[in-house]
Amino acid sequence: LLRSVxxxxxxxxxxxxxxxxxxxxxxxxxxxxxxxxxxxxxxxFCKAASTRGVVTLAWNEEADDYVLxxxxxxx
Numbered sequence: 001l002l003r004s005v006x007x008x009x010x011x012x013x014x015x016x017x018x019x020x021x022x023x024x025x026x027x028x029x030x031x032x033x034x035x036x037x038x039x040x041x042x043x044x045f046c047k048a049a050s051t052r053g054v055v056t057l058a059w060n061e062e063a064d065d066y067v068l069x070x071x072x073x074x075x
Contacts, residue, residue, distance in 0.1 A: 017067055
């Protein structure tokens with residue numbers, strides 16, 4: 001779910017900020033909860049997804065928020 005939402009936003013050429021991302025995910029899957037998956041918060045969930053190579057996660061000083069991106073595979 002996270003990967004598909006981030007990919008959709010990436011395709012629109014808008015840098016997906018972490019703020020607001022959870023709400024977008026809940027529009028698609030209302031029952032989504034990172035706590036049900038064992039995470040204490042959404043940031044922890046996103047960091048774990050980044051560590052696993054599902055998305056990229058970087059701090060953006062200008063936006064004062066984390067920016068997520070799709071992971072591109074090297075060929």
